[in-house]
């Protein structure tokens with residue numbers, strides 16, 4: 001590996017895209033050149049081809065590409081007929097957008113605490129959060145691990161709720177052998193550059209097996225019209241750029257080996273850190289094929305910030321996802337709920353560097369510094 005010592009300025013980032021760039025740059029430049037030569041920049045052949053291929057990969061009938069994962073959530077909720085006065089249940093331990101989409105359409109987010117082992121919404125707690133206004137549940141497959149869908153779907157069926165999966169962090173992940181995002185009514189993906197399948201700009205995707213939801217979502221994407229200049233709904237301009245679709249088209253065939261690389265890196269961290277006291281490593285539960293968008297451990301005894309500072313001193317980047325649970329954000333000040341698991345975890349979690357091609361020697365260096373810091 002690259003030699004690293006205290007005096008060099010070599011830093012280990014949390015994510016390194018230079019490997020894929022090196023492998024795929026010629027193909028990506030070719031694909032972009034195709035777009036320039038075609039001269040179709042919006043909703044051209046690359047978007048159509050990517051929608052076909054991604055639907056086939058995920059095993060789902062309809063794929064509607066969009067401008068971002070956030071728009072996918074907003075459009076999914078609107079397509080499902082949710083709006084003002086409705087309540088939508090989600091997790092407090094996620095990126096803000098999962099809840100923001102609910103508030104954006106005039107509905108009210110209702111937070112249900114998480115399971116400390118998976119960091120995902122705890123289906124046992126759903127029952128007590130349901131009211132006569134509840135219309136939907138948004139489980140988030142956080143850090144690449146599937147939420148526990150069967151008990152969640154059972155509650156949804158019992159109360160006639162729509163299930164919108166937030167799959168922004170789990171492209172290619174599985175629940176009991178099925179791709180996450182295809183298990184509920186609608187799946188919402190993000191192609192933000194740092195996600196497991198990332199564009200080189202913003203991008204998003206909504207998938208469903210329901211023809212009506214797919215058609216309505218496709219209309220909302222383009223100003224609420226099926227036919228140009230015959231607008232039927234108040235919609236958005238939320239299309240995936242042709243250039244981004246071309247880039248994603250080159251990257252999609254690589255997602256399985258990349259996710260496998262992340263899983264191998266996670267297994268290596270487990271080997272290297274398994275006997276370190278004072279931390280809890282992320283668990284892969286039996287129903288899930290975890291794709292490790294993040295490798296997030298818990299640092300006990302109030303030592304998280306100290307560990308992060310020591311790693312920083314040694315040139316190792318790490319991140320805290322998320323320092324404030326969503327129900328405690330300033331924007332939701334009026335929500336007076338306590339979610340003890342999410343609140344505890346926000347003081348404990350630390351995400352280590354991970355990417356598909358991370359070298360064993362880099363992980364050994366990181367693990368060594370973690371041991372040194374915690375002894």
Ligand SMILES: *Cc1c(COP(=O)(O)O)cnc(C)c1O
Pocket residue numbers: 068069070071094095097098140166168169189190191192202203204
């Ligand atoms: C990234 C992310 C989003 C939003 O995706 P964008 O494409 O950035 O809008 C939504 N939910 C979760 C859990 C995310 O990680």
